[in-house]
Amino acid sequence: MIAAVVLSLATAQADVSVAHRRVLTDDGLSLGLLRYSPPGHDARPPVLIVTELGFGREVADPLARALVADGRLVYVAQVRGQGASDSGASLRSIVTFDFPAIARAIGGEVDLVAHGWLGTLALAASGHELPVRRVVALEAPARFEVPSAMAEDLLSQGSFVALGLTPHGGERFDALFVVGSQVRPEVLRAVKAGLRDVPAPMATEWLAWMRSGDLPLDGVGTVRSRLRSYDRDTLAVLGLGDGFAGPELCAPLRDDARAKVKLHTFSRFDVGDDFSHLTSLVGSNAPRLIFPELVEFLR
Amino acid sequence: MSRLLTLSLLLAGCATLHVPLPPEAELHRAKTDDGWELGLVRYKAVGPPTGVPVLLCHGISANARNLDLDETHSLARWFAAHGREAWTMSMRAAGDSDGPDESKGRHPPSFDDYWQHDLPAAIGLVRQVSGASTIDYVGHSMGGMIIYAYLSQGGQGLNAVATLGSPTRLDWGSGTESLLKVAPALLSKSSMLPSRFGSWLTAPFQGAVDDGVFERLFYNHESTSTTSFQRLMAYGTSDTAGGVALQLIRLVETGRFASNDGALDFRAGLGRVTLPVLVVAARLDRIALTPAVRDGYEALGGPKEWLMISRANGARAEYGHMDLVIGERAPDEVWSRVLDFLNRHARKEP
Numbered sequence: 264m265i266a267a268v269v270l271s272l273a274t275a276q277a278d279v280s281v282a283h284r285r286v287l288t289d290d291g292l293s294l295g296l297l298r299y300s301p302p303g304h305d306a307r308p309p310v311l312i313v314t315e316l317g318f319g320r321e322v323a324d325p326l327a328r329a330l331v332a333d334g335r336l337v338y339v340a341q342v343r344g345q346g347a348s349d350s351g352a353s354l355r356s357i358v359t360f361d362f363p364a365i366a367r368a369i370g371g372e373v374d375l376v377a378h379g380w381l382g383t384l385a386l387a388a389s390g391h392e393l394p395v396r397r398v399v400a401l402e403a404p405a406r407f408e409v410p411s412a413m414a415e416d417l418l419s420q421g422s423f424v425a426l427g428l429t430p431h432g433g434e435r436f437d438a439l440f441v442v443g444s445q446v447r448p449e450v451l452r453a454v455k456a457g458l459r460d461v462p463a464p465m466a467t468e469w470l471a472w473m474r475s476g477d478l479p480l481d482g483v484g485t486v487r488s489r490l491r492s493y494d495r496d497t498l499a500v501l502g503l504g505d506g507f508a509g510p511e512l513c514a515p516l517r518d519d520a521r522a523k524v525k526l527h528t529f530s531r532f533d534v535g536d537d538f539s540h541l542t543s544l545v546g547s548n549a550p551r552l553i554f555p556e557l558v559e560f561l562r
Numbered sequence: 563m564s565r566l567l568t569l570s571l572l573l574a575g576c577a578t579l580h581v582p583l584p585p586e587a588e589l590h591r592a593k594t595d596d597g598w599e600l601g602l603v604r605y606k607a608v609g610p611p612t613g614v615p616v617l618l619c620h621g622i623s624a625n626a627r628n629l630d631l632d633e634t635h636s637l638a639r640w641f642a643a644h645g646r647e648a649w650t651m652s653m654r655a656a657g658d659s660d661g662p663d664e665s666k667g668r669h670p671p672s673f674d675d676y677w678q679h680d681l682p683a684a685i686g687l688v689r690q691v692s693g694a695s696t697i698d699y700v701g702h703s704m705g706g707m708i709i710y711a712y713l714s715q716g717g718q719g720l721n722a723v724a725t726l727g728s729p730t731r732l733d734w735g736s737g738t739e740s741l742l743k744v745a746p747a748l749l750s751k752s753s754m755l756p757s758r759f760g761s762w763l764t765a766p767f768q769g770a771v772d773d774g775v776f777e778r779l780f781y782n783h784e785s786t787s788t789t790s791f792q793r794l795m796a797y798g799t800s801d802t803a804g805g806v807a808l809q810l811i812r813l814v815e816t817g818r819f820a821s822n823d824g825a826l827d828f829r830a831g832l833g834r835v836t837l838p839v840l841v842v843a844a845r846l847d848r849i850a851l852t853p854a855v856r857d858g859y860e861a862l863g864g865p866k867e868w869l870m871i872s873r874a875n876g877a878r879a880e881y882g883h884m885d886l887v888i889g890e891r892a893p894d895e896v897w898s899r900v901l902d903f904l905n906r907h908a909r910k911e912p
Contacts, residue, residue, distance in 0.1 A: 411874030506874035533737030
């Protein structure tokens, strides 16, 4: 079955129509929402891709196209402070305002691909602000702590853009997001060109979330309490090389949540690539090693 | 004739890799309560002792030389040079310790033999010879797993512990797990797998192939030199007991860190541990995956500390499983952090 998915992904990459939509939140912000449409009609729920803060649409594009190749209608969310969306001042407002606005714009249940720390917020919103059927969690932490000294430094300064500008920034970028993986240089350049600084109040709140071990949501519990009652069937993809949301922080979702969570850990010994925070989405080996299982799981 | 020449060159290549222990290494024997003799090596502290002795224990398919490879790649000699009397031990059926001998009632071991019989004997000997009432302990890989099992069942005689790349769960959905699940059909409790001979024979060829299978599994060439890994393969390995392998494979199948008969739940017992434990993981450890190591940290009662060795935390290159104990920069990037932890939890002997 996986082989059939690989074949279909390889033969149907071309026919993708991408539309840029604007979504207005209840607190008055304008968000970007990309719509990747397949050529024909698909009765299955659309797939919503939520990727890490600080990164642009480039990181979601290969997976979006792979899902379209499987006939899926795909949306790529751009929450406040991300991509072409308005700037924001609060992470918790993403849960309170952005996900409901995105859900209204899509209309109905989605299959969710949740990537990174922002992906964890989407997991917490699943079944609440976001109607969700099945989930693929890519490097989405369930234990909240500062993952590394470099990550702490990055969020203290909030400047993702600087990672793409200097050799020192490039080394940090590599250590945090690309460890143990193969990625084409032109893809990396495009990803770095799409970096956007996380607004200072959001970076501060993000760091506080890591340091304190939890993030309170607006009047409705915390991210941790939401994950304890999380109950959506989930495939959790763990890249051994992730320096920003390491597999040791993501794997506990299996034990913490009520959901049936299937883990798949990748390593260079097993498959030739350790995968990391970004390369599970944009790495040279992701279309061959990760996307087929993901597409199959969401079928 | 050419085959004979090839064999001669191979044997010569293996032999030249061997580095003997230095004159200051004191050889000791510990007797277990079930009749095995274990080989231990003692290095006295250089200068005034800065704390209690440290017992170092290797992992599966290894022996004491794994932690005492040569002058510059020796956790034992490094500890001694930094004021800690250091001891290495070989578990039963490894290194200089007794091997299985059916005529003497010594059967190939299980994992439980290590923590039930070998550890108490080794800890007892170090305490007796040194005069220390408690000692510190550092275990690599399975050497950490056996101390977890020992502590979970109320094991005594220790002051503080560090584990390096020691998993407590092995079901993480990796491709290797699928392979391991078919292994029980090929193994028996009464067998010894000839991993020592295989390692010795392939030692001269390690590093000959870029990104070879051993490198992918065991080390990162940016952290460990080819020579060090060749030496490890030449004399730092031992045969693998089928019973030990089967017990670890059961971890893959069940997700339970438990005794051979399933009656003792080691993971649950870790919650009752109250002595200080440092848990060290390596970002690119492809044997003890970071979630597998983290699982032990989560289970421990505390006080406890978590240390991730990675470039994102300041290491100059990523570490794999063996890099933690034979890496070129391990003294600065790993061992010094372990010693710092042990010193912070030091107890002065009266």
